[in-house]
Amino acid sequence: MTDQKLILVGHVAGAFGVKGEVRITTYTADPMALTAYGPLLRADGGHALTLGAARVTKDGLVARVKEVATKEEADALRNLKLHVPREALPQPDEDEFYLTDLVGLAARDGSGQVLGAVKAVQNFGADDMLEIAPAQGGPTWYLPFTREAVPELHIADGWLLAVRPVEVGEREPD
Structure with missing residues (x-):
């Protein structure tokens, strides 16, 4: 082991x-x-x-x-x-990374609150998705790995900024 x-x-x-x-x-x-x-x-x-x-x-x-x-x-x-x-593996160039380097990063919201941690990077055929294990426990959830949903990566500091998409059926606040 x-x-x-x-x-x-x-x-x-x-x-x-x-x-x-x-x-x-x-x-x-x-x-x-x-x-x-x-x-x-x-x-x-x-x-x-x-x-x-x-x-x-x-x-x-x-x-x-x-x-x-x-x-x-x-x-x-x-x-x-x-x-x-x-x-x-060879070291990635500056501003590059391996997807595996995202596993374990804390997913924070805009206020800095930890939403959870990246459990895995999945690809179900369309684009990469970050599987997030919630900080409070419970079932994992998925975040698209796009610039809109993950506008900031701080790999060396151990976190990323996560912007959760509006759930289907929810209304955006006025």
Whole structure:
């Protein structure tokens, strides 16, 4: 087990060929970036795979991995989620950030009151949504990750400004 922040970078899609190569669907802009991150980890922080020779395919990579020698071993790893420590990723440019850096930020309203904390960044097919766990407890709620709903980000200070949209059926005050 580990307390470090892990980032999902891909998953094993199955075997490639009969010599034990593994197909990996990557979630990175450059699929070959996975070869530079060092050993890939499981969600619990345990060792998953060590990539060797790799080549890019339309869906990610085909790679030889230290832990796999046969097609059957590769197929047994199908759907294994692959993670790296957040520290392994390159530092973003100024005014850029990783969505994972938003998780844990306090969501404050215009008066500075803490509404909750960002539990996750979700995308259900349209745009990114921040899942907010309320400070007072209760069910989570979603905030569109747009300039209107989140006009200020203070990642280094641990908070963001959240402007909750008017609920459907509510009237705006006169």
